[in-house]
Amino acid sequence: MRAAALTVALAAVGALGATAPTAQATQAAPAQTRAAQAGPAAACRGQAVDPDAVIRYASDIVIHAPLRTVWKLQTEVERWPAWQAPVLTMERLGPGPLRPGARFRWTTPAPATPTTPATTLHITSTVRQIQPNSCIRWTGPAVGAGLRIDEGVHVWTFTQVKGGVRVHTEETWTGDQVEADVPTATEALGRGLEQWLSDLKTTAEASSCR
DSSP, rough: OOOHHHHHHHHHTTTTSOOOOOOOHHSSHHHHHHHHSSSSSOOOBOOSTTEEEEEEEEEEEEEESOHHHHHHHHOOGGGGHHOOTTTOOEEEEESSSSOOOOEEEEEEEEEEESSOOOOEEEEEEEEEHHHHHHHHEEEEEEEEEEEEEEEEEEEEEEEEEEEEEEEEEEEEOOOHHHHHHHHHHHHHHHHHHHHHHHHHHHHHHHHHHH
């Protein structure tokens, strides 16, 4: 979730629509992402992010590494702390590879914002859909002292392109507390997702060069 921890910590929630972002959400998102948000939502096995959520963000990046390397990094969740410094702890809640229904619990710090206190978020993520080397979708709440996201929905897609892999990510949040300040929450979500993509790219490309 490095950068202000809230941005990355909250962005990873859900592990975390068909409608365009609200005016408030668009105002908070970088221009390069608005076009992605305005198009059809990414989906995994036909399921996308929450179409009714007012807090949403989408972005993508091209990673110059083999698809198998990128996919392994992203889906071996127990190794996230090794390449995502804001992931403090990670616990798989069942054996075997990720599959629909698989769950994992992790923590990450969230500093104070104008509307929320500094805290540690406890996130329980449930995989809903997965297609190997293609996409994954997970959902779940994030709860800390004085801060709660009722539901994050996070979709990742992986597409082979010339020279590497295009990774696309979209996420939505719902909950009274974060919806009370849509611009701040959207900015936090966006910065966190951009950091996650950057870390994934750096780690995957370094691994492929060894």
